[in-house]
Amino acid sequence: MSRKPSRTNITFGVILTTAWLGSLMPANGQAPAADKSAPKATTPAPALARTPDGQPDIQGIYARRGIWGLADDEREANGPRGKEDPLEDDEYSELPDNPKPWFQGSGKNFAQGGGGGVTLVGPAPAEPRRFGLVDPSDKILPWKPEEDKKRRDFLMNTNPPASLRNVEYDARCSLPGLFLNGGPFEFIQAAKEVVILSEYQHYTRTIHLDGRPHLGSNIRLFMGDSIGHWERNTLIVDTTNFNEFTAFTRTIPYLSDALHTIERFTVVDRNNIDYEVTVDDPKLFTKPWKTAGLYRRGKDYEMAEFACAEGSQELVNIFGQPPSR
Amino acid sequence: MKTTNKKRLTGVDIAGVAAIAAVLSLMQAPALAQTPAAHKLADGKPDFNGIWEALNTASWDIQDHTGQLGIPPGQGVVEGNEIPYLPAALAKKKENFANRKTADLTEANCFLPGVPRITYMPYPFQITQSAKAIAFSYEFAHALRVIHMEGQHPDPNSSLDTWLGDSRGRWEGDTLVVDSRNFNDQTWFDKAGNFHSDALHVVERYSLADAGHINYDVTIEDPKVFAKAWKMSMPLYRRMEKNAKLLEYECVFYLQEKRYKDAPFTKK
Numbered sequence: 001m002s003r004k005p006s007r008t009n010i011t012f013g014v015i016l017t018t019a020w021l022g023s024l025m026p027a028n029g030q031a032p033a034a035d036k037s038a039p040k041a042t043t044p045a046p047a048l049a050r051t052p053d054g055q056p057d058i059q060g061i062y063a064r065r066g067i068w069g070l071a072d073d074e075r076e077a078n079g080p081r082g083k084e085d086p087l088e089d090d091e092y093s094e095l096p097d098n099p100k101p102w103f104q105g106s107g108k109n110f111a112q113g114g115g116g117g118v119t120l121v122g123p124a125p126a127e128p129r130r131f132g133l134v135d136p137s138d139k140i141l142p143w144k145p146e147e148d149k150k151r152r153d154f155l156m157n158t159n160p161p162a163s164l165r166n167v168e169y170d171a172r173c174s175l176p177g178l179f180l181n182g183g184p185f186e187f188i189q190a191a192k193e194v195v196i197l198s199e200y201q202h203y204t205r206t207i208h209l210d211g212r213p214h215l216g217s218n219i220r221l222f223m224g225d226s227i228g229h230w231e232r233n234t235l236i237v238d239t240t241n242f243n244e245f246t247a248f249t250r251t252i253p254y255l256s257d258a259l260h261t262i263e264r265f266t267v268v269d270r271n272n273i274d275y276e277v278t279v280d281d282p283k284l285f286t287k288p289w290k291t292a293g294l295y296r297r298g299k300d301y302e303m304a305e306f307a308c309a310e311g312s313q314e315l316v317n318i319f320g321q322p323p324s325r
Numbered sequence: 326m327k328t329t330n331k332k333r334l335t336g337v338d339i340a341g342v343a344a345i346a347a348v349l350s351l352m353q354a355p356a357l358a359q360t361p362a363a364h365k366l367a368d369g370k371p372d373f374n375g376i377w378e379a380l381n382t383a384s385w386d387i388q389d390h391t392g393q394l395g396i397p398p399g400q401g402v403v404e405g406n407e408i409p410y411l412p413a414a415l416a417k418k419k420e421n422f423a424n425r426k427t428a429d430l431t432e433a434n435c436f437l438p439g440v441p442r443i444t445y446m447p448y449p450f451q452i453t454q455s456a457k458a459i460a461f462s463y464e465f466a467h468a469l470r471v472i473h474m475e476g477q478h479p480d481p482n483s484s485l486d487t488w489l490g491d492s493r494g495r496w497e498g499d500t501l502v503v504d505s506r507n508f509n510d511q512t513w514f515d516k517a518g519n520f521h522s523d524a525l526h527v528v529e530r531y532s533l534a535d536a537g538h539i540n541y542d543v544t545i546e547d548p549k550v551f552a553k554a555w556k557m558s559m560p561l562y563r564r565m566e567k568n569a570k571l572l573e574y575e576c577v578f579y580l581q582e583k584r585y586k587d588a589p590f591t592k593k
Contacts, residue, residue: 051455052366052367052368059455059457059458060457160589161589162589163588163589164581164582164585164586164588172577172578172581173577174575174577174578175467175573175575186458186460186471188453188455188457188458188460189455190374190453190454190455191374193453195453195460195462197460197462197469197471198469201467202467202468202469203467203469204451204453204460204462204467204469204571206451206453206462206570206571208568208570212567212568213568215570219572221572221573222573222575223573225570245578302471302473302476303471305487305488305489307436307437307487307488308577309434309435309436309466309577310430310434310436310437310488310511315581315584315585315588318588318589319585319588319589319590320589320590322584322585322588322590323587323590
């Protein structure tokens with residue numbers, strides 16, 4: 001699955017600075033056949049700015065929408081839908097026979113994934129986006145049966161948590177991994193890197209574009225080790241070296257250290273980036289699966305300090321004070 | 326040189342001046358290669374991008390100190406070594422030192438360490454510099470400071486306080502000046518009890534000495550604790566390893582793993 005990073009296609013980039021072609025690119029990044037519907041002359045074509053090293057300039061504030069299985073952009077736009085079953089939209093990871101609620105609060109809110117503080121800019125892309133699980137098409141995750149059982153057992157022991165291991169990541173103020181955060185994000189770019197800053201848990205995710213190899217396999221990270229390259233207007237990011245402590249949703253409370261993701265950030269227009277992740281975790285699943293979402297640009301925004309452990313009493317509330325050290 | 330000589334400049338003199346100028350410019354050539362000219366970004370600003378780390382013992386004690394078990398000895402980073410504490414504050418500093426094992430919230434609880442302490446802890450940090458924003462990302466506790474190049478500090482009389490301050494950046498020539506306020510009073514400058522109040526005002530100056538070194542100068546003001554402003558100064562070193570990268574030092578997570586290993590705790 002790993003792709004060798006290639007150099008940004010600067011020649012193509014120069015052409016793009018004068019003519020906006022990105023909207024003609026289907027999400028798979030291949031050049032379109034003659035496209036009659038392309039808004040060539042009628043729609044003013046926004047130029048795609050470039051960073052000094054030739055990357056498409058995607059800097060700014062973003063919120064991420066909908067990688068957790070939501071049905072359509074409309075639901076996203078309308079926000080949380082009150083007290084409906086929080087698992088309703090989470091069809092690919094629901095636990096139909098679970099006799100005991102394992103969640104606290106609104107799972108739907110959780111799935112919305114924040115983005116608080118971000119005032120979206122401009123319209124969503126005109127064409128319908130693909131959200132949530134897009135592969136396999138039946139929206140049933142290819143769990144290994146024994147691993148699915150372990151997961152269900154795990155979830156049954158999360159309320160109350162049977163051990164520290166069963167405490168959700170956010171109650172521990174730990175790094176959330178790639179999936180459990182809807183923003184605000186701030187993207188900044190320097191030579192040969194794309195850096196994603198997160199207000200939530202104040203972390204930094206650096207995507208190296210300099211052709212370096214992945215870290216040695218004994219180094220394990222919550223956020224993984226990300227190397228990437230641009231193919232036209234798509235940033236392709238290959239991430240490995242995860243630890244076993246990051247979740248996908250509340251119903252997928254952990255992934256394994258064999259996790260390998262390939263993300264595709266495809267610039268749709270100035271304000272929208274299509275996002276697709278291939279999740280390959282051979283310890284837990286029989287085959288890779290794929291989920292999709294959208295990064296939407298927000299107005300300029302100064303991210304606040306998100307001090308978490310400094311004020312959190314979660315673990316004390318759950319377990320009581322630990323024995324004196 | 327006497328002014329009378331200037332009036333007598335001859336053609337030979339002029340040629341001599343030109344020759345000297347030429348020599349001077351030759352002498353400058355190698356110097357230029359070291360100055361930011363070769364290490365500037367497309368926008369003309371010095372290039373601070375990369376991974377940096379202090380290489381001193383200020384994290385243990387910002388002042389001169391002798392080695393002890395677990396404490397590497399070091400020359401201080403405080404200009405003149407003495408910190409102008411107000412009398413009551415000096416007593417507090419001594420009390421902090423006595424109680425440092427539990428009273429230093431960074432050491433005891435992995436809390437965010439404040440500024441400038443985060444800079445000289447023994448962990449690398451990354452500067453990412455674009456025209457639009459400058460981010461300081463630290464390996465310790467994945468701390469992050471976004472340096473805003475525009476805008477104003479929040480109202481100092483507001484209740485807003487932070488662990489790492491509200492940081493506003495500006496350029497003074499090739500020096501990045503970061504002005505930080507709106508701190509809380511919970512962090513120390515080191516493990517030795519040197520402290521501040523919520524009136525802390527920190528001005529950091531980052532200037533490239535060469536491609537591999539930053540001259541880092543800090544001015545500390547806090548009228549509740551210090552009789553006058555004082556300064557720290559130290560070099561920061563670029564991590565030159567191939568593929569240098571920030572990893573994760575998840576202090577809070579590790580501490581939880583230790584403290585809550587046997588949770589839930591059985592009641593006796």
